[in-house]
Amino acid sequence: xxxxxxxxxxxxxxxxxxxxxxxxxxxxxxxxxxxxxxxxxxxxxxxxxxxxxxxxxxxxxxxxxxxxxxxxxxxxxxxxxxxxxxxxxxxxxxxxxxxxxxxxx
Amino acid sequence: xxxxxxxxxxxxxxxxxxxxxxxxxxxxxxxxxxxxxxxxxxxxxxxxxxxxxxxxxxxxxxxxxxxxxxxxxxxxxxxxxxxxxxxxxxxxxxxxxxxxxxxxxxxxxxxxxxxxxxxxxxxxxxxxxxxxxxxxxxxxxxxxxxxxxxxxxxxxxxxxxxxxxxxxxxxxxxxxxxxxxxxxxxxxxxxxxxxxxxxxxxxxxxxxxxxxxxxxxxxxxxxxxxxxxxxxxxxxxxxxxxxxxxxxxxxxxxxxxxxxxxxxxxxxxxxxxxxxxxxxxxxxxxxxxxxxxxxxxxxxxxxxxxxxxxxxxxxxxxxxxxxxxxxxxxxxxxxxxxxxxxxxxxxxxxxxxxxxxxxxxxxxxxxxxxxxxxxxxxxxxxxxxxxxxxxxxxxxxxxxxxxxxxxxxxxxxxxxxxxxxxxxxxxxxxxxxxxxxxxxxxxxxxxxxxxxxxxxxxxxxxxxxxxxxxxxxxxxxxxxxxxxxxxxxxxxxxxxxxxxxxxxxxxxxxxxxxxxxxxxxxxxxxxxxxxxxxxxxxx
Numbered sequence: 182x183x184x185x186x187x188x189x190x191x192x193x194x195x196x197x198x199x200x201x202x203x204x205x206x207x208x209x210x211x212x213x214x215x216x217x218x219x220x221x222x223x224x225x226x227x228x229x230x231x232x233x234x235x236x237x238x239x240x241x242x243x244x245x246x247x248x249x250x251x252x253x254x255x256x257x258x259x260x261x262x263x264x265x266x267x268x269x270x271x272x273x274x275x276x277x278x279x280x281x282x283x284x285x286x
Numbered sequence: 287x288x289x290x291x292x293x294x295x296x297x298x299x300x301x302x303x304x305x306x307x308x309x310x311x312x313x314x315x316x317x318x319x320x321x322x323x324x325x326x327x328x329x330x331x332x333x334x335x336x337x338x339x340x341x342x343x344x345x346x347x348x349x350x351x352x353x354x355x356x357x358x359x360x361x362x363x364x365x366x367x368x369x370x371x372x373x374x375x376x377x378x379x380x381x382x383x384x385x386x387x388x389x390x391x392x393x394x395x396x397x398x399x400x401x402x403x404x405x406x407x408x409x410x411x412x413x414x415x416x417x418x419x420x421x422x423x424x425x426x427x428x429x430x431x432x433x434x435x436x437x438x439x440x441x442x443x444x445x446x447x448x449x450x451x452x453x454x455x456x457x458x459x460x461x462x463x464x465x466x467x468x469x470x471x472x473x474x475x476x477x478x479x480x481x482x483x484x485x486x487x488x489x490x491x492x493x494x495x496x497x498x499x500x501x502x503x504x505x506x507x508x509x510x511x512x513x514x515x516x517x518x519x520x521x522x523x524x525x526x527x528x529x530x531x532x533x534x535x536x537x538x539x540x541x542x543x544x545x546x547x548x549x550x551x552x553x554x555x556x557x558x559x560x561x562x563x564x565x566x567x568x569x570x571x572x573x574x575x576x577x578x579x580x581x582x583x584x585x586x587x588x589x590x591x592x593x594x595x596x597x598x599x600x601x602x603x604x605x606x607x608x609x610x611x612x613x614x615x616x617x618x619x620x621x622x623x624x625x626x627x628x629x630x631x632x633x634x635x636x637x638x639x640x641x642x643x644x645x646x647x648x649x650x651x652x653x654x655x656x657x658x659x660x661x662x663x664x665x666x667x668x669x670x671x672x673x674x675x676x677x678x679x680x681x682x683x684x685x686x687x688x689x690x691x692x693x694x695x696x697x698x699x700x701x702x703x704x705x706x707x708x709x710x711x712x713x714x715x716x717x718x719x720x721x722x723x724x725x726x727x728x729x730x731x732x733x734x735x736x737x738x739x740x741x742x743x744x745x746x747x748x749x750x751x752x753x754x755x756x757x758x759x760x761x762x763x764x765x766x767x768x769x770x771x772x773x774x775x776x777x778x779x780x781x782x783x784x785x786x787x788x789x790x791x792x793x794x795x796x797x798x799x800x801x802x803x804x805x806x807x808x809x810x811x812x813x814x815x816x817x818x819x820x821x822x823x824x825x
Contacts, residue, residue, distance in 0.1 A: 192290075194290075194292040195290070195292050195293055195296060197296055197299070199299075211508075215505075215508055215509060215512050215513065216512075218509060218513065219509070219512060219513035222509075222513050222514075223513075227613070229513075229514070229521060230520070230521055230524050231611070231613055232524065232525045232604060232611050232613060232614060233525045233604065233611065233613045233614040233617060234521075234525075234613040235509075235514075235518060235521045235522060235525065236525075236613065236614075236617045237613045237616055237617050238509065238513075239498070239502060239505050239506055239509060240498055240617060240620055242505050242509070243440075243494050243497045243498050243501075243505075244494055246440075247440055247443045247444060247447075247493075247494070247497065248447075250440075250444055251443065251444050251447035251448065252447070254293075254296050254297065254300055254448075255293065277512075277513070281513070281515065284514065284515075284517045284520050284521065
């Protein structure tokens with residue numbers, strides 16, 4: 182969302198890439214939201230067994246997921262959307278796998 | 287704020303698609319949702335309570351003991367307090383046989399001290415309004431309907447964000463500008479933008495929470511597999527307020543209700559109890575949830591404290607306003623923000639208004655879609671026929687929206703006439719609504735949007751006016767309809783205002799159809815598409 186100033190070099194227009202971007206936003210946005218919610222579950226205050234925290238971490242999926250869907254059309258192309266969101270997913274899931282432990286009984 | 291024009295163009299398309307896919311579903315959800323704010327007054331308007339022989343609340347313990355002796359298998363029941371204390375309902379226990387049982391059982395004390403058990407027959411208007419709000423009226427299983435509205439709400443959030451993005455460049459210049467000029471499209475666009483921007487926080491809250499209500503099963507299943515390695519039930523069990531309740535099912539005597547209420551008052555003096563919900567009553571495992579409000583906190587519809595019904599010990603305050611853990615309190619506030627169950631009647635009325643404004647937002651969105659695809663005579667240089675897609679969407683918009691408005695008004699008004707005449711008022715409510723709704727849709731497609739719009743607006747105005755007319759008639763000529771004087775003028779006044787508004791819209795639509803520009807789906811004039819069915823078919 183950069184200002185177009187007279188002195189800045191002209192940027193190539195944003196490609197629509199409807200299908201590619203929408204799919205990236207809906208699928209990778211959802212998996213990213215799940216991974217981030219999982220990180221809050223395991224690393225956030227109280228750990229995974231804090232009372233009713235599982236409800237909060239379920240709620241938080243919706244804004245993250247739909248935030249990604251809403252803004253994924255800002256990527257300059259569908260390919261970039263897949264690469265950036267895929268990369269973010271890789272990092273988030275690596276962190277989640279590393280932080281998942283045993284649930285206390 | 288400067289945003290690149292190619293980005294704005296892109297988001298205009300996102301807004302168009304998400305809006306057009308969800309507009310009609312959301313209209314029904316919002317209109318019915320606005321009515322859910324007042325479903326109890328609606329229920330009372332239809333079935334005014336008969337004269338109640340007052341029974342002191344102190345006799346609740348006696349009622350429970352006698353009912354338990356009469357129906358030993360009934361261990362889970364509710365004792366409502368508020369209607370008893372205000373004299374609106376007798377002292378009674380109620381229980382249901384399923385989650386959405388329209389006719390709960392009731393047990394009341396007779397003057398001779400015995401207990402009378404009978405099936406209650408509430409009008410069911412509250413259940414219908416609630417169902418329409420959750421499912422947009424998609425028939426069949428509740429789960430399917432809520433899944434559809436959940437997905438629609440997800441698209442609706444994207445529509446909100448994209449709508450704001452395309453508005454940002456002109457926000458400073460055009461904000462709150464309502465240009466009442468000959469350019470009707472400009473006026474509708476301004477109205478759409480004002481409605482959307484002013485109520486944006488409300489819409490974001492409603493959209494996100496509705497996504498959760500619609501899709502929580504799917505999200506929980508995914509989280510269980512990915513985050514909890516299939517062990518989420520341990521986290522759920524550890525959070526259950528019942529985890530510390532006894533499991534001993536041997537019989538035991540329970541404390542009388544006034545005693546339980548005193549303990550609740552000691553715990554939280556600002557808490558206003560409205561009912562006691564018993565579980566495993568008459569055993570050592572017996573628990574009671576004391577439900578109630580506390581206007582100082584954001585809670586789900588109501589909060590509760592869980593107590594042992596035998597010893598009166600406090601088992602859990604996890605859902606008690608002001609006594610919740612931080613996670614529970616945050617989640618409760620999400621619920622409260624969707625339900626408008628905070629801040630008393632001001633918030634209730636605001637949510638009612640915001641719900642109706644939301645319905646208008648989606649209606650105007652569809653109008654703008656049609657208007658921006660209009661074929662004009664000026665450009666074509668002669669009479670034009672509008673495209674098939676705009677004609678169809680115009681008819682669908684008129685049929686669905688006015689079918690919903692008219693259907694709900696008619697089923698409410700009819701409820702008062704049928705109450706006591708038919709045995710299953712609940713089924714009649716649904717039948718009348720769906721018949722009116724489907725009839726309006728069929729009428730709109732058959733007659734075309736321009737004619738049907740005017741006719742259905744008049745019909746909706748008449749159906750809505752039937753609500754205060756019914757009250758007036760029953761007041762002037764008491765007979766078939768029981769009238770409770772002075773009690774429920776609110777429902778009548780709101781319906782009267784609604785009827786007048788609908789009649790006003792009908793007059794405007796009529797004028798538009800007769801004398802407005804004829805190159806439009808809303809015109810019935812010669813040369814307009816309505817008089818050229820052949821041209822329409824050739825499209």
